[in-house]
Amino acid sequence: MINVGGFNLKTAERLTKIPPYLFMELRKKINKAKSEGVDVISLAIGDPVEATPDSIIDELCRSARDPQNHRYPTDEEKGMLVFRKEVARWYQERYGVSLNPENEILGLIGSKEGCHHFVLARVNPGDTVLMTDPGYPAYRSSILMGEGVPYNVPILPQNNYLPVFEDIPADVAKKATAMFLNYPNNPTGACATLDFLNKLVAFAREFDIAICYDNPYSEIVFTGQPKISFLMAKGAKDVGVELNSLSKPFNMCGWRLGMACGNPELIAAISKVKENTDSGIFNAVQFAGIQALSGEAGFIEEMLSIYGRRRELVLKTLKKIGIDFNPPRGTFYLWVPAPKPMTSLDFTNRLFDKTAVVVAAGTAYGKYGEGFVRISLTVPDDRLKEAMERIEKEFS
Numbered sequence: 001m002i003n004v005g006g007f008n009l010k011t012a013e014r015l016t017k018i019p020p021y022l023f024m025e026l027r028k029k030i031n032k033a034k035s036e037g038v039d040v041i042s043l044a045i046g047d048p049v050e051a052t053p054d055s056i057i058d059e060l061c062r063s064a065r066d067p068q069n070h071r072y073p074t075d076e077e078k079g080m081l082v083f084r085k086e087v088a089r090w091y092q093e094r095y096g097v098s099l100n101p102e103n104e105i106l107g108l109i110g111s112k113e114g115c116h117h118f119v120l121a122r123v124n125p126g127d128t129v130l131m132t133d134p135g136y137p138a139y140r141s142s143i144l145m146g147e148g149v150p151y152n153v154p155i156l157p158q159n160n161y162l163p164v165f166e167d168i169p170a171d172v173a174k175k176a177t178a179m180f181l182n183y184p185n186n187p188t189g190a191c192a193t194l195d196f197l198n199k200l201v202a203f204a205r206e207f208d209i210a211i212c213y214d215n216p217y218s219e220i221v222f223t224g225q226p227k228i229s230f231l232m233a234k235g236a237k238d239v240g241v242e243l244n245s246l247s248k249p250f251n252m253c254g255w256r257l258g259m260a261c262g263n264p265e266l267i268a269a270i271s272k273v274k275e276n277t278d279s280g281i282f283n284a285v286q287f288a289g290i291q292a293l294s295g296e297a298g299f300i301e302e303m304l305s306i307y308g309r310r311r312e313l314v315l316k317t318l319k320k321i322g323i324d325f326n327p328p329r330g331t332f333y334l335w336v337p338a339p340k341p342m343t344s345l346d347f348t349n350r351l352f353d354k355t356a357v358v359v360a361a362g363t364a365y366g367k368y369g370e371g372f373v374r375i376s377l378t379v380p381d382d383r384l385k386e387a388m389e390r391i392e393k394e395f396s
């Protein structure tokens with residue numbers, strides 16, 4: 001509550017339900033230590049440090065100089081047709097998925113925006129919305145802002161971090177109108193199989209649940225793991241949409257560009273929300289996105305080899321200090337078991353206090369994240385090396 005000259009300015013109650021954004025808390029802690037002169041290394045946030053490829057930046061500059069692009073975006077909320085056509089081509093080439101750019105694709109200001117607008121497009125106040133625990137915290141915020149009721153579906157190591165549909169109580173499934181999933185999974189790194197996706201479609205169909213399959217890591221996989229889209233499952237388009245993003249594969253987190261693909265009714269509904277909220281994506285950013293998808297697939301391979309090398313370094317260090325585990329094969333995170341009997345928070349705090357290395361406590365992603373921490377590989381090689389040296393010294 002801010003008191004302005006006797007006027008009590010109260011903000012909306014829905015905001016009080018939203019837990020503080022994890023990274024804001026972390027940022028405060030980091031800033032405090034930094035201001036005290038500590039050489040902090042943060043392995044907590046997934047945000048690539050290497051630059052966006054030059055050809056994409058060049059295309060942005062070229063398009064930004066064209067006054068045509070200074071006006072409201074073409075096709076406003078849906079995204080330019082040329083962008084949607086390029087997304088369709090990309091989905092065909094990468095995943096063998098056919099999409100109609102006219103009504104099955106929508107440009108997004110990032111996949112996070114899509115999550116939020118998906119809720120507004122599908123969920124009525126009081127509806128149950130399923131999400132995983134551990135899970136990406138923004139789903140909960142989006143559900144709460146849309147006045148839905150989040151229900152946590154545990155994803156456990158013994159099930160390869162996939163939900164077990166039979167374990168979701170039938171009365172909960174009946175009440176649910178939507179579900180968020182994300183594989184390759186943030187935070188666990190787990191990947192889905194096509195067999196699992198087929199089960200997901202069957203579950204969605206049985207209980208009339210709209211699926212929001214958030215897939216920004218579809219390209220970030222290692223050691224022979226296949227690249228999979230939800231839309232590869234039979235009937236996926238009947239039950240949901242897949243959100244994707246240029247942020248993670250092309251180092252474009254700051255550019256804010258993504259897409260929703262799939263069910264035409266949901267696409268139209270999300271589009272209606274967007275029409276009344278934002279007026280679409282800057283055309284120049286969409287042209288740059290076309291350049292990324294059409295000309296920079298090779299860049300993804302380069303980044304994968306960099307992340308792969310960093311993965312090996314972290315795994316080798318962890319093994320040396322007695323943390324030996326079989327890591328899932330997706331995303332640029334490692335979901336690391338804390339040495340027993342330490343809790344997630346004990347391990348996180350010890351790392352920070354003794355080595356000034358910041359990792360994300362597993363419990364920040366839900367109570368089933370207990371016993372784990374998440375390490376991000378999106379830091380420069382030399383900083384990661386330094387962090388691993390400090391950790392090795394502290395724990396041996």
Ligand SMILES: *Cc1c(COP(=O)(O)O)cnc(C)c1O
Nearest residue numbers: 110111112136182186245247258
């Ligand atoms: C990074 C991330 C996003 C955000 O993607 P943007 O396209 O940058 O909004 C969405 N979902 C998950 C699971 C993420 O990790």
